[in-house]
Amino acid sequence: MYDILIFLTLMALGFFFGRRAEKKHFKSIRRREAKYRQILAFSERLPPPNTRPVESQLVSGNVVISVDYFKQIVAGLKTLVGGRLTSYESLLERARREAILRMKEQAAAAGAETIFNVKLETASITKGNGQQVGCVEVFAYGTAIIPIA
Amino acid sequence: MLISNVEIIPGRRIIKHLGMVQGNTVRAKHAGKDIMASFKNIFGGELKSYTELLQEAREEATDRMTRQAKGLGANAVINVRFATSSIAAGAAELFVYGTAVELD
Numbered sequence: 001m002y003d004i005l006i007f008l009t010l011m012a013l014g015f016f017f018g019r020r021a022e023k024k025h026f027k028s029i030r031r032r033e034a035k036y037r038q039i040l041a042f043s044e045r046l047p048p049p050n051t052r053p054v055e056s057q058l059v060s061g062n063v064v065i066s067v068d069y070f071k072q073i074v075a076g077l078k079t080l081v082g083g084r085l086t087s088y089e090s091l092l093e094r095a096r097r098e099a100i101l102r103m104k105e106q107a108a109a110a111g112a113e114t115i116f117n118v119k120l121e122t123a124s125i126t127k128g129n130g131q132q133v134g135c136v137e138v139f140a141y142g143t144a145i146i147p148i149a
Numbered sequence: 150m151l152i153s154n155v156e157i158i159p160g161r162r163i164i165k166h167l168g169m170v171q172g173n174t175v176r177a178k179h180a181g182k183d184i185m186a187s188f189k190n191i192f193g194g195e196l197k198s199y200t201e202l203l204q205e206a207r208e209e210a211t212d213r214m215t216r217q218a219k220g221l222g223a224n225a226v227i228n229v230r231f232a233t234s235s236i237a238a239g240a241a242e243l244f245v246y247g248t249a250v251e252l253d
Contacts, residue, residue, distance in 0.1 A: 010191055018193035025194070046155055054159045058152040058229065060207070066186065081234055095211045098195075103217025117155045123233035123241070135186070137203060141231060143153045 010069045018068025022090065029097050035105040041115045041142065053148045057110050060141035061102025065095045067134040092136060096120060099140040112144035150215045151225035151252070158225055161252040167221045171246040172213030175236065178205040206243045207231065214245050223249035 047054075069076075071087035078085055099120070107115050121139045151158055178186075182198040189196055195213050218226050229247035 014191055014193065017191075021192065021194040036171070046157065047159060050159065056151070056153050056155075056159055058154060060231075062200060062204055064196040064203065066190050066193055066196050069191045071193065072190075119154065119214070119230075121233065122232060123235070134190060135199065137233070138201070139207075139231060139233070143152060143155050145159065 011073060012070075012122075014071065014073075015071030021068070022094065025094055025098070029094065029101065032101050032105075033097070036101065036108060039104045039107055039113065039115065041100060041104065041118045043118050046115050047114065047116045047143075047145050049059045050146070055146045055148055057144050057146060058141065059103050059106040059110065059112070059115060060139065061099045061104070061106060062137060062139040063095055063098045063102065064135055064137045065091060065098070072134050090120070092138070095122075095136055095138040096140075099138040103140045103142060107144040110144055110146055112141050112146045114137060114145045115142040118142035140142055150218065150223075150246070152211070152229055153227050154229045154247075156228045156248075158227065158252060161225075162187065163227075163250045164253050165251040166206050166232040167218070167249040167251065169246060170214050170223070170226060170249045171244070172210040172215075172217065173242060173244040174206050174209045174213070175240055175242045176202060177240040178202065178228070203233075203241070203243065206241070207245065210243045210245045214247065218247075218249040221249050223251055225250050225252050227243070 067088065079109045103115065119141055123137045130144050186196050214226060226247040226249055229245060232234060232244040234242045
């Protein structure tokens with residue numbers, strides 16, 4: 001009986017706090033994406049041959065985001081029937097956009113205008129753990145091109 | 150020490166390739182932080198302690214790589230790649246490698 005109560009409480013906590021956190025995070029992501037729109041990130045390997053003198057610097061950003069209890073349970077149930085796991089999709093989207101934003105913030109601080117050869121790496125850092133923490137790490141890195149004034 | 154993940158440094162010429170350099174570090178999570186993380190797992194959201202842990206670990210790995218490059222007499226590392234692997238429960242390896250070069 002108590003087990004069910006605890007389970008339901010955790011589900012409710014996860015549902016409310018998780019949704020609130022996600023909404024807040026997406027809002028903050030959209031705001032900062034607008035702010036750093038002038039910094040262009042490319043997955044192109046090389047910057048175009050340029051006549052302007054430039055400097056380069058490695059920039060990176062990483063983030064670890066955890067899934068909430070509600071989503072974890074829902075995803076667990078969904079794996080029985082297969083199909084899209086929307087709850088994990090939004091988790092990864094948040095993580096990727098956040099990592100790219102942090103990379104851009106670093107580039108902006110260095111005075112860069114463009115970032116080339118952007119690579120994204122995803123790692124689940126708690127894989128193979130029995131009582132695992134459902135979280136994902138996204139790491140974004142690239143070469144920022146800084147024009148010399 | 151210039152670090153870049155493309156194979157050129159704009160405006161500079163490579164005069165000597167010195168071979169591959171690498172750096173790695175294995176980090177385990179702090180047990181206390183892990184408990185906090187499992188609480189956070191109920192509510193969802195960013196695990197700041199993990200973010201910082203991994204960032205520090207990457208800096209450490211990069212430091213080791215640049216030290217190796219300096220030992221070879223390089224002044225830049227190009228074509229740098231990062232890799233992550235989880236080797237045991239609760240521990241992660243951060244690995245970084247690149248080509249040490251000498252620029253004019």
